[in-house]
Amino acid sequence: MRLNKIFKNTLLVISAGIILTACATKKEVAVEKEAPKETKKEEVTKIEKIAGQMQGDVYVGTESVKYLADGVADRVFFATNESILTTASRETLRAQAAWLRENSNITVVLEGHADERGTREYNLALGERRANAAKDYLMTYGVSSDRITVISYGKERPVDSGSNPLAWSKNRRSVTVKAN
């Protein structure tokens, strides 16, 4: 039963990986198309910098990430308009789940967020959906639902006030916050 579950999850991870790769390829093409227009050197550097911190359009950097415990990152990131958990997100959430299983007195709030490139009300719903994606995953790994509260802030509480793809990618997130 348990093996079966893990097998299923692996499959999901693989398929998510495939989707991500597809996204990444698309994005690179778009960047290449735009690149010739940007003649300034600094613009080129910026694109390279973004490429290092984003995979597809999901943030993979560590800036703004906090830690619930040693090696337990507090947040996961999402692609534009998506609430699918990436391989890295699943890893983060498994670490969170393990930490929560060890500290059974701790309850958490999952705060779902969206970037500024969407209408306010839809973003509230999207934030809720993202936080719930994280919640479902934590539950799959043995965290009881009554220890988890979900709240969405939509685009109301960005961590990065920039108006660029990198800033937006940091803002599309679900953050696990200790509630007690």
Add this chain to the structure above:
Amino acid sequence: MIKKFIILIFIFFPIKASALIEVDITRGNLNPLPLAVSPLSIDETSRKNFQQILDKENIASEISLIVENNLRTSGLFNPLDKKAFLQAPDIANLKPRFEDWNLIKAQALITGKVNYINDKLRVEFRLWDVLAAKEMMALAFTTVPTNWRRVGHIISDKVYERLTGEKGYFDTRIIYVAEEGPKTQRIKKLAIMDQDGANNKFLTLGNELVLTPRFNPASQMVTYLSYFKNMPRVYLLDIETGTQEVVGDFPGMTFAPRFSPDGKKIIMSFAKDGKSDIYTMNLETRLVERITNHPSIDTSPSYSPDGKYITFNSDRSGYQQIYVMKNDGSDVKRISFGNGLYGTPVWSPRGDLIAFTKLHKGKFYIGVMRTDGTGERLLTENYYQEAPSWSPNGRVLIFYRETKTNSKGEGFSAKLWSIDLTGYNERLITTETDASDPSWSSLLSN
């Protein structure tokens, strides 16, 4: 406040038909109608009395200024420079010398008189057709002096209606969210102001996040989203009394509220387990009804003015698009099929159009389409703008716009803007603080 405001309207003469002047508001008006707003005349005793009560040197000219300003911002009228006026205000109100007004190319003339009678403010005004040398309208209002701005707005509405054939939108208020502070920690308060920005008032203190206030079209109630105690819920606020209450008892986030056209129901989204569906709550019976039931995000619902249909946006097709359904949730039809994402549909008070926000290739548009999705017309393009709200006559849209920040993440601002349905007359609405989520009230007087 509304109840206190009793206006007595006397019609001096029956309105004669066959006026020559007519303003077509269905097209972008590049030649606004030249008209003269002669300052209202006032006798010295009345002037002094009002100066004492209202601390305004000349209340008559202040009222004229309101009328002038309203008519100008509508984009349909061009109030002429008062320096060119040849006739004194008091004489003009008795019998205009039409040749003089014709000379400065005024096609219409507004004259009037202000009196202090029994502690009340009495204002009479007349609208004249200069070319036909005829009076088109004559009305008088009596009210408490503190309502002087509203008298100016009501006169503007009457003139607008007489010259365009459609109701005006000047005696109205805007409720919105006042914003301050850095983008990452915005402080938001509910605020209300007159349509022209005057009488700004904050309704909440900013202790909790508040979003998306909307007027009840039938009264001065407002529904909005508040994060009070960190629980995002739909609330109801009575502007007159300041009383607030949470709407319904939902085990999760309720958001995107709007009133039904009769003001008896609130329609909103309820989010649970990653799904958002549309619900209504009857404010009298407290009965909650589920309208949509779909694993997707269904939100931003808005009723048709007859209450029979609901438009909303949903990502059930994979992307955010606009749908229309019957008010019981049946017959769901997608109506937006253009390139890009579509959101925030709002049904026009005239019933024929749906205004929306569109995101396409990194740009945000405010647009309108017919209720079957045909005839899409984009009115304005920008880095970020959304949430159109209709003027009560369905001729103007107000929305908010956010600026792109610089490479350091600085320079963020949010402002209210309005644009005519024609796509012309785009205007910044000046507010004390940054502002977003505007909602236009109905006409306060009718």
